[in-house]
Amino acid sequence: MLTPVNQAAKRLDWVDDLVTSGGIYRATAWTADRAYTLLQSAPEIEESGLTIKLPNWWKKRPRPSVSVTIGEQKGGVGLDELLDFKVEVALGGDGLTDEELGALLSGPDGLVFLKGQWVEVDRERIRQAMEHWQKLERRGEVSFIEGMRLLADASSDLKEGGDEEQKAWTVLQAGSAFRDILDGLRNPATLASAKITEDLKATLRPYQKTGLNWLAFLTNLGLGACLADDMGLGKTIQVLALLLNRRKQAPGAPSVLVVPASLLANWKAEAARFAPALKIVIAHPSEMRRDELAELGDHLGPVDLVITTYSMIYREEWFQQYPWELAILDEAQAIKNPASRQTKAVKKLQARARVALTGTPVENRLGDLWSLFDFLNPGLLGSSKVFKEFVKGLQGRADNQFAPLRKLVGPYILRRLKTDPNVVSDLPDKIEIKSYCSLTKAQVTLYQKTLEKMKQNLQASDGMARRGIVVQSLTRLKQVCNHPAQVSGMGEYEPSKSGKFQRLQEICSEIAERQERVLVFTQFREIIDGLSEYLTEIFGRAGLVLHGGTNVKKRGQLVEQFQQADGPPFFILSLKAGGTGLNLTRASHVIHFDRWWNPAVE
Structure with a gap:
């Protein structure tokens, strides 16, 4: 029976002292300090073969923490708005008085009896956390963007990763006013219904009504929204319903819709079919003369929607100067390259709110996501350089690497899939079949020749030239097939x-x-x-x-x-x-x- 005790004594000096003194064989009253030592040593004691029964409250490790509340007071909402910011030390949601805080910081570490219960205290960690957050508190307010970053478990500037141990002694929470907004952003199904006007000549499915409510909620707040529904789920009709809704709220305030050239006719037809009351102009050389197009900004009058293409935005500068109600991008992956002319021009559009429609918010790289959000909510993900460093820092995390990024962008992306039974229960399943084809003799011969030529070219090249040869050869092999x-x-x-x-x-x-x-x-x-x-x-x-x-x-x-x-x-x-x-x-x-x-x- 003494073997487990001896094992524990070898592992832990304080157990060895108890064995040597004989104190382990008799009941004794312990100080809070010795009790804390026992609680911390519990895993090693159990590994030695002893059974130890701990109080239930220790499993939850009650501890005072630095409580940071963002956005308690009601105010405006938008990327440029400021939120109130409050820092206090609290226990279980109850703030400590100045006297209690003073006693806490001047007392010992370990177990402390506070507000009628035993709690774990690390004075240095609490001090460090307080100093960290009080730097921000001294400013009095934080921007909406900073508040969103902090609540996503990122730093206010996206630059510092933060001390994980320090975070363990901090509780970040949205105040009542800000929490109401976040709940709506994160749970679209709970939003109040937006007005569906009689001018919409279609019946929206339940998930499309949710999409309309969400779009109306964000755009009314002046925030950017990315509707990323699977292809075929009706992004077009949800946007037309939104435009009719905005038309009632802000008559005479035109919106602009930017689309690939191949979709001009499609949008024109869909609008005529489902929202014939909308006064629409197609701003493109296929529909009007160049001189009319150049002067269109001075003669919009009662127009509700101007539909144009990505190339027209940089060719006609008045698009970038006009005060639009909404700026909407269809197939928004077209702006994934932040260095392109059309991306730079589109990001200069002036509008009360911005909307992006895409089935693929990220095609290849997280940089695609940054460029999209640089249009939707400029500044939320920082500069391109800051974002790259932020992502690099996330990749070094041990668990839930990209959780902060998901929390940060999640409220502004609404994505539903055809495979979700709650979306379209009566839609037949899509059947995908891979059909494998054999090569003919002529194809086999040409395929082998192409491979041999690639090998010869690779042997005679180096560096980036080799990559170019591989890509070129892969394309050629696809053509052979x-x-x-x-x-x-x-x-x-x-x-x-x-x-x-x-x-x-x-x-x-x-x-x-x-x-x-x-x-x-x-x-x-x-x-x-x-x-x-x-x-x-x-x-x-x-x-x-x-x-x-x-x-x-x-x-x-x-x-x-x-x-x-x-x-x-x-x-x-x-x-x-x-x-x-x-x-x-x-x-x-x-x-x-x-x-x-x-x-x-x-």
């Missing part, structure tokens, strides 16, 4: 020479028999004519083609033609030109003839 004629650029696209063409024939023959329709995507414009000719043979009639060279007006006509009840059986689109935001609901099949590098694009 499509059809040998795509590589040579000569001859006809004979189906017998491509495993993909043969498999395409099998798939599309079944679709043709069922009199259904199909979309075919490819990243290579040069193969489109060959595919179109082949599919015309399979379906017995011609289809449609859309690529980067198709002018804006023609794109809208093609979409309208495909959507008709007796429309063409197939539509071939280049992935970059036709892969975003087009409503092509008549098709029940989609074929990716070749794969893009990034699945998010598909």
Whole structure:
């Protein structure tokens, strides 16, 4: 029986003293200091084979902490607003009096009897935490952005990672006024219903009503919102409902909607269908003369919405100077490159609030997220340099690395997926099938030649040139897999020479028999004519083609033609030109003839 005791004595000097003195064999009254030593040593005592029973309150480790409250008083809300800031030392939510705090800081560490209970005290940690937060308190207020950063467990300037042990002695909380706002941002389903006007010629699904409520809540506060719903869940109709709502609140205050050129006709058609009361102008050379476009800002009058393209924003500077009600970006991943002309121009738009629509808020890098938020809520994620250092610091954390970043941006992103049963319960499941195709003899021969040439080029190169050779060769190999004629650029696209063409024939023959329709995507414009000719043979009639060279007006006509009840059986689109935001609901099949590098694009 003494073996566990001897083991504990070897591990812990104070147990060895008790054994030597014989004190371990008789009952004794301990001081708070000795009791604290026992509590801290409990894991080692149990590892020695002894059983130790601890009071339940020790499991929760009650301790006084520095309580920081942000935004207790009601006031304005917005990126430039200031929030009240209060620091005190509290126990279980109850602030300590000056006398209690003085006694606490002048007394011993360890176990202290405070407010009728035993608590753990580390005076130095409490002092350090108080000094840290009182520096901010002396300013009297913090900005809305600083408050959001602090409540996300980041520093107010995103630069310092902070002492984790010090954080353990600090409780950060939103005051009652700020908490009401945060609850609405984080729980859209709890928001009050925004007015759905009779001018909306559609019935919103429950999740779309939630989206409208959330958009209205944020934009009314002057905050940026990113609606990142899965493709097909109706981002367009939610925004049209928002615009009708704002029209009632601020008549005569136009908003601007920036879209890729291929979506001008789509937005025009959707607005005419669901929100015909909106007075809309398409600000693009396809719809008006250049001189009219240059002077449009002086003659908007009763216009509710100006729809334009990303390139027009930097070509016509008046867009950046006009006081818009809302600035809305569709396919907002278009501004992921902060150095591009269109991104810089878009970020100069003046508006009461900003909205971004995208199914892919982050395509490749976290830098995409920074650029998006630099538009939505400028300053929230700091400068690009500060953000990179902030992310680097998060990567060094042991647990929940990116939790602070998620907390910081989460309130401004609303994303619902088709797979969520609470979103669209009556939507049939999407079926994805990978169709593997064998290479023909001609493809195998050309594939091997391409590999050999790549090896030779790699041996004769070094540095960045080698990377360029690999990327170029991968693209060439993808073309070989499509059809040998795509590589040579000569001859006809004979189906017998491509495993993909043969498999395409099998798939599309079944679709043709069922009199259904199909979309075919490819990243290579040069193969489109060959595919179109082949599919015309399979379906017995011609289809449609859309690529980067198709002018804006023609794109809208093609979409309208495909959507008709007796429309063409197939539509071939280049992935970059036709892969975003087009409503092509008549098709029940989609074929990716070749794969893009990034699945998010598909």
